[in-house]
Amino acid sequence: MVIDAATVAAALVTSAPVRNRWDDPSSLAGMTVGALAAHLVRATGATLAYLDRTDVNTEPEGELLTPVSYFHAAVDSPIHDRIKEVSADEATAGPDQVGSKAGEVAALLAERLPAEPEDRLVGALGNRMLTLDDFCRTRMIEIGMHIDDLAHSVDMPTPELHPDVTAEIIDIVMGIARAQHGDWPIIHALARSERSSDEPFPVF
Numbered sequence: 001m002v003i004d005a006a007t008v009a010a011a012l013v014t015s016a017p018v019r020n021r022w023d024d025p026s027s028l029a030g031m032t033v034g035a036l037a038a039h040l041v042r043a044t045g046a047t048l049a050y051l052d053r054t055d056v057n058t059e060p061e062g063e064l065l066t067p068v069s070y071f072h073a074a075v076d077s078p079i080h081d082r083i084k085e086v087s088a089d090e091a092t093a094g095p096d097q098v099g100s101k102a103g104e105v106a107a108l109l110a111e112r113l114p115a116e117p118e119d120r121l122v123g124a125l126g127n128r129m130l131t132l133d134d135f136c137r138t139r140m141i142e143i144g145m146h147i148d149d150l151a152h153s154v155d156m157p158t159p160e161l162h163p164d165v166t167a168e169i170i171d172i173v174m175g176i177a178r179a180q181h182g183d184w185p186i187i188h189a190l191a192r193s194e195r196s197s198d199e200p201f202p203v204f
Contacts, residue, residue, distance in 0.1 A: 014099035017154035026153040034091030068175035
């Protein structure tokens with residue numbers, strides 16, 4: 001499903017509304033439309049980057065990360081300001097170059113992922129590791145949510161994504177909320193308005 005999401009992302013990044021509003025503010029604070037598009041391409045291509053830097057024979061040190069523990073650990077990371085700086089810098093290449101990169105990334109994912117072994121691991125968050133399947137799940141939330149952010153930024157409807165992608169987003173977001181707040185605050189937020197608070201959501 002991450003391949004399908006990458007294809008949708010590439011189509012959005014190269015769309016006329018995104019190109020025409022490249023230097024406008026996006027729906028994410030501190031990022032232009034172009035910077036958000038560049039970040040979406042980088043988030044999509046992270047799977048390739050992580051595969052390239054992790055030897056196929058690398059043994060994990062300690063317990064493997066899950067998609068929930070990966071994001072739970074990254075939520076308060078100081079890397080977010082750096083992400084904005086890198087995205088702004090990459091956006092200066094312009095919509096043609098960033099759009100071309102988006103297409104290349106989608107094509108490379110479609111070529112490479114099916115050839116990877118089922119037990120493939122990738123490194124993340126320092127020396128921690130997670131399975132390739134779980135890392136692809138983290139990409140679904142990154143790609144899917146930033147597709148929505150980018151479409152909203154240029155007044156477009158959110159492109160259709162495979163139901164498995166949106167299901168993964170919901171599953172991981174709920175998992176992060178449970179890790180942060182426990183189960184009952186989440187149940188109250190979903191089903192008991194008289195006992196809910198604003199704390200569990202949003203998780204990012």
